[in-house]
Amino acid sequence: MPTTFRQHRKQDDPVLTVDFTRFPLAPGDRVLDLGCGAGRHAFECYRRGAQVVALDQNGEEIREVAKWFAAMKEAGEAPAGATATAMEGDALNLPFPDESFDVVIISEVMEHIPDDKGVLAEMVRVLKPGGRIAITVPRYGPEKVCWALSDAYHEVEGGHIRIYKADELLGKIRQAGLRPYGTHHAHALHSPYWWLKCAFGVDNDKALPVRAYHKLLVWDIMKKPALTRVAEQLLNPVVGKSFVAYATKPHLPKAQA
Template identity: 95%
Template sequence: MLTVDFSRFPLAPGDRVLDLGCGAGRHAFECYRRGARVVALDRNGEEIREVATWFAAMKEAGEAPAGATATAMEGDALALPFPDESFDVVIISEVMEHIPDDKGVLAEMVRVLKPGGRIAITVPRYGPEKICWALSDAYHEVEGGHIRIYKADELLAKIRGAGLEPYGTHHAHALHSPYWWLKCAFGVDNDKALPVRAYHKLLVWDIMKKPLATRVTERALNPVVGKSFVAYATKPHLPRLSPEVAVK
């Protein structure tokens, strides 16, 4: 289940991609399949080992084209272990709402992104997320949980403040908002409640089968109750100083 829309965020074979806070690796795997040179980074060592296992399995199965590479590594989003301007593309999906110093994370992403490079940022959408917080303290008052809810304008202002130029936004995963509302209403750790189990089966069926009816329904509902807000931006090329200016 991808949150980034690669029709709006195209990759070229050979692009060097950082999936920051990769989690289980869903976006990293897609970039690998598209021929990118991928680095999947997360602070969770257990998830990184699982992602590395899947990268190896994909290579063995021939799922990635020639020239594509994939590396999984532990790391800190506030101190990325890469030189300046290392990546053509950076993806950070459903991560920034967890990190107190979100401006610091943005600064690190901008540092490692090449001029002209592209960045995709996804966070929980304000309205659906507010409902989750209202229904359940346990949803967000946990170690490593969500510490803020972004309004779209607030996130875009932070993106611009970091020196990036936003070029597009959209919402995603409308069918997942009611699932999380049910989870919050019945208990975030209570997977046995009948409405939660029934809706989960619907989501699994939708992800596996991708029926036209639910795809059309979700596209229609995304602008209204999409669970995620997605923003795309570029890092501008800085103008070159003339020799006369440079020596002053």
């Protein structure tokens, strides 16, 4: 089990969307990974010594995340004091008291949810004053190409229902009472892959261009060559697949006596 887990980690690390050099965690930080999916950010937070809650409405994925948390603990991948919990839940009705978390991460989730303002309000509610939040969504330009190439890419149950412009998302973040402090783009090498998927059929993994590009991505993830790392850094501002925003919840002024 430990060997398999380390292989899993090696695959996950390079595809983190949140940049933890810009969004540092302290050991003991209480972190909510909202809409955690397969758990890539939750695993990284756990490895960094946080007290992590990974929440998703997909029970099957949550069960898998729980298994990987257990494997991580068994493999000694988490430092002393770190904790990890995987649970099912509703992003619009979080089962936590106010001001429960130091950090909230929501990655590639808000584009799926009709009431995105409601999700933001819930995140702000459970975030402590002075706490930090990381929000990632598909970037406007690359996402528009995907939508133009394929209706099946977005017209599916639970699929993407909107495309955010950066200013629109930042405006909603401010309206929710948060203060943005940084943005960037990520995963430029993944944009052409999804354009190919949309062009040849989102469920058609046998198309030669799709298979060839997928092999390139797997090679990049496993080997981490300097050439593709530098190329992606240079291309991220132009065709990065994801837009990432970081914000803080301000401390409210103390009430006058």
